[in-house]
Amino acid sequence: MGMLLAKPRLQVATPDAAVEAAIRGLSFAYLLDYHVARAVEASELSIVLSEFEVEAIPVHLMHVSRGQLPIKLRRFIDYAVPRFRESLAALSRYP
Numbered sequence: 001m002g003m004l005l006a007k008p009r010l011q012v013a014t015p016d017a018a019v020e021a022a023i024r025g026l027s028f029a030y031l032l033d034y035h036v037a038r039a040v041e042a043s044e045l046s047i048v049l050s051e052f053e054v055e056a057i058p059v060h061l062m063h064v065s066r067g068q069l070p071i072k073l074r075r076f077i078d079y080a081v082p083r084f085r086e087s088l089a090a091l092s093r094y095p
Contacts, residue, residue: 009027015031015032015035016035019031019036019039022036022039023045028048033056033091034087034091037090037091061080063077
């Protein structure tokens, strides 16, 4: 027997629209942590059914190695990695 799924009453095209709809009380939303982090921190949204959350997975920056790393790519990696670490660490702080 398959799982019964209700037909959605509201469909939106972006995660931001789903967050806004949930904040306004129009619907529940199934979203990734980083989509709702600010709203949860601001107590605009609450996480329900947290027992069904999936475990976090690591984030990696990857590139094709072809000899020497281009300076623009090296600069991007140097810029992006600490910011990713900070953002991801902030996500783990809210309940």
